[in-house]
Amino acid sequence: MENNKRPESLARITTAEAARAFIDEQVAEVRRTVGDKKVLLALSGGVDSSVVAALLIQAIGKQLVCVHVNHGLLRKGEPEQVVRVFRDEMDANLIYVDAADRFLDKLAGVCDPETKRKIIGAEFIEVFKEEAQKLDGVEFLAQGTIYPDILESEKGVKAHHNVGGLPTELGFALVEPLKFLYKDEVRVVGDALGLPKSMVYRQPFPGPGLGVRCLGAITRDRLEALREADAILREEFDKNGLAGKVWQYFVAVPDMKSTGVKDGKRYEGWPAILRAVNTTDAMTATIEEIPYPLLHLLADRITKEVPGINRVLYDLTPKPVGTIEFE
Ligand code: XMP
Numbered sequence: 001m002e003n004n005k006r007p008e009s010l011a012r013i014t015t016a017e018a019a020r021a022f023i024d025e026q027v028a029e030v031r032r033t034v035g036d037k038k039v040l041l042a043l044s045g046g047v048d049s050s051v052v053a054a055l056l057i058q059a060i061g062k063q064l065v066c067v068h069v070n071h072g073l074l075r076k077g078e079p080e081q082v083v084r085v086f087r088d089e090m091d092a093n094l095i096y097v098d099a100a101d102r103f104l105d106k107l108a109g110v111c112d113p114e115t116k117r118k119i120i121g122a123e124f125i126e127v128f129k130e131e132a133q134k135l136d137g138v139e140f141l142a143q144g145t146i147y148p149d150i151l152e153s154e155k156g157v158k159a160h161h162n163v164g165g166l167p168t169e170l171g172f173a174l175v176e177p178l179k180f181l182y183k184d185e186v187r188v189v190g191d192a193l194g195l196p197k198s199m200v201y202r203q204p205f206p207g208p209g210l211g212v213r214c215l216g217a218i219t220r221d222r223l224e225a226l227r228e229a230d231a232i233l234r235e236e237f238d239k240n241g242l243a244g245k246v247w248q249y250f251v252a253v254p255d256m257k258s259t260g261v262k263d264g265k266r267y268e269g270w271p272a273i274l275r276a277v278n279t280t281d282a283m284t285a286t287i288e289e290i291p292y293p294l295l296h297l298l299a300d301r302i303t304k305e306v307p308g309i310n311r312v313l314y315d316l317t318p319k320p321v322g323t324i325e326f327e
């Protein structure tokens with residue numbers, strides 16, 4: 001049984017100096033473990049996988065093969081940005097896989113959140129298997145697992161796709177250099193690794209992506225509405241100075257319609273639910289008080305610009321009792 005308890009000798013990482021010591025330790029450890037083999041990394045472009053990528057690039061350079069899977073559940077513009085930053089700017093060994101149809105076909109009609117997560121996780125493994133089979137010498141799978149993932153999995157709050165239960169027939173050993181760190185520590189480490197601020201302080205994004213925000217059974221039209229509404233929220237947070245201030249903000253779209261009226265006609269549509277929370281470690285969270293004029297602007301833009309959305313709601317529930325995500 002793998003040890004999943006944070007070592008008592010690991011003090012909280014709050015300074016660049018502590019981060020550098022952690023990096024040196026992990027670089028040596030990764031080199032020892034990996035030798036001259038290749039490591040596959042699921043590079044989503046979120047904070048955790050980006051920091052793992054930077055750490056492993058430092059440790060083993062081109063022996064790291066980053067695989068960016070577009071599962072069709074990413075935010076608007078995200079796949080393009082990952083390719084630009086990692087392949088073009090960081091010269092990483094990056095494979096881009098467009099697997100959107102595969103994932104969405106498998107998810108069609110599936111309502112249960114944990115089943116959705118499991119399908120997404122299983123399909124991820126399939127995609128990696130296929131990519132790994134095209135390469136020689138891959139023996140390891142790196143993952144951006146962090147400590148809250150482990151704690152919440154152990155408590156049974158949810159089954160993250162990236163913790164435990166990886167089928168042994170996969171034949172990969174895991175490399176999880178961040179698994180004992182809290183989110184704020186991961187950012188300090190990312191800073192020390194020289195990653196751009198925009199990446200280190202980017203809001204977290206769950207592995208199953210928009211899949212756990214397109215509530216219930218995912219349909220392509222509702223997913224598209226969610227992606228567009230989310231892009232408007234992000235654009236307005238950028239413009240209004242909230243992007244660097246609020247820890248995590250997003251839109252969720254439930255599988256329900258209500259009556260509305262547009263151009264003098266009945267207009268059935270989904271509600272876009274806005275969520276904006278602040279936290280340091282994602283274990284508890286408080287609500288950001290979005291100014292009313294901005295809320296009105298968001299309601300106006302989203303209902304006018306996004307086909308299928310006829311209401312905008314604002315979630316005021318802290319964690320606990322609401323988790324940050326809806327599923
Ligand atoms: P919750 O919803 O548990 O979220 O309050 C806490 C933090 O974890 C993120 N999250 C996930 N990350 N896979 C991930 O990699 C997941 O399945 C997942 N579910 C939630 C969430 O976005 C928040 O930052």
